[in-house]
Amino acid sequence: MMLAEKQTMDLIYQRPESLSDAITHYCPGCTHGIAHRLVAEVIDEMGLREKTIGVAPVGCSVFAYNYFNTDYVEAAHGRAPAMATGIKRVLPDRTVYTYQGDGDLASIGMAEIMHVAARGENITVIFINNAIYGMTGGQMAPTTLPGMRTTSSPNGRDVELSGYPIRMSEMLATMDGAGYIVRRSLHNPANIRKAKKAIRLAFETQEHGLGFSMVELLSSCPTNWKVTPNEALTFIADHMVPVFPLDDFKVHPAIANLKV
């Protein structure tokens, strides 16, 4: 009877093949894990697993190479786009993507990300914007909101002293070499679904050879924001989205018309 019951069960949810079965070190309530899963689902759905090479950053996702079941390299802090360029140029038929945090991409790696887009390098970037340096214990990031408390802006980010948050997607969308630049958020299921579609279109941009693609994902860091996981999601919706609007900043016409 047990056997018969098993045979009628439909498998509707499982680990994507592109994710490994390693237990991640991410904090409870951190949306890095959700982003990983979305990327893995897209790689599976597009049948790219065996030709994908990921480039991990320095940041909380430094061990991304352990969590994905694809080939991976681990870059120096901020240099993932340069490393991805080297890989893509010698293996142009592989799918190459970087996965980077905001300190990695928008601070120390600013030159590398701008130029990889300017060159129209046919790679994809998954950009996790959590407005803070997670790995090093919650210092101010270039994306930290005005007034936001971090360990290196203990009285709240004073724009007179440390400037304003950087909007990377808006800036990168000005690059002729970019084919697909959008910002999405991971703070609720509806937005997660939109994020997944965007990740799909970013990889489609690469597979169609349409130039640089990036999905910026507003992401939570309950640990360093010093709030509960739930409060962190509300914080994204209430405070991050107004500063970092969810939008399509550049979409290649061929991708705009693509049905996926």
Add this chain to the structure above:
Amino acid sequence: MAKQLLKGNEAFAEAAIRAGCEGFFGYPITPSTEFLEHMAKRMPELGRAFVQAESEVAAINMVYGAVCTGKRAMTASSSPGISLMMEGISYIAGTEVPAVIVNVMRGGPGLGNIAPSQGDYYQMVKGGGHGDYFPIVLAPASVQEAIDQIGLAFDLADKYRSVVHVIVDGNIGQMMEPAELPPMRPLPKDVPEWAVNGAKGRAARSLSSIYIDPKDEEVTNIRLVRRWMEIEKNEVRYTEYFLDDAEIAVIGFGTAGRVASSAINQAREEGIKVGLFRPITLAPFPKKQIEDLSKHVKSILVVEMNSGMMLDDIQSIVQGRVPVEFFGRMGGVTPFPDEILDEIRRVNTNEAVINGQVRAEWLDRLEKLIEEGK
């Protein structure tokens, strides 16, 4: 293939192509720029990768990415650019992937100038980047030698999964000399078993330089040191000139060694028993050979285009067995053969003394030379 008149940097670049280099990533800097320019022309012709990067930081990380796929890739730069690359070089060493880096050295520190120098000896030979690693360092003294050693550099890099530096000063990069290029080597069909190129029909692989548990890092460090000891055993290279009956041994690498050989020819005509020992591998350093040499000669004269960096290494090998004297020019000044000849004469007639003041005495003599307008 017959000898042609070849310009240093261009010939080195062509030699790299013929050795199977499939990716070049660089940033313009005098006196190495012709290297990049040659690559800009030739690599696309051959369907190989060329990127003028936004900086040397990006260039070395592009090399890092490319070599992780198992392909031969390289960069070429000059001193300030190499400083910027040190982060990436350390990561490459920590990941144990092969890479070839050419440094056409110029005067420094700082922005310095674009004239030939050997002032990067410490940076190149002792590591330069952070952490425990040991690069192989080749120091050719002519266009032909550099051509040959660039092929060798790729082979050594692959064999030991090591960083290999080829260092020349601006003279060798800029000069035109008759030399012969090697034939084009076919590109390898096999991909190394560690390479990251897409997990097609195999388990996924990753390459990184992170070992978060110190115990794992230490095991890696041990592997790197053991590999280095193997390199020290197998790969020491040097040339000797008139050393058989020499009472004075001049030791110099690259251009300094080459200029010294002209001085030695003249000194021999004057009946001075002097010869040249020219290390080709600065790392691994020919320690044993220099130790043996110090047992057979009466004195040693080290000649460099820096403040006596290799001098320190030689003194520690010779351990006061015989006097070690020094002559160097710095700041982008290349010594003339007659300056070295005068030094050889001085060492020959004066009883050289071991008084621990080698550098101070050299500086006094150098300042006098400069006063005389040399």
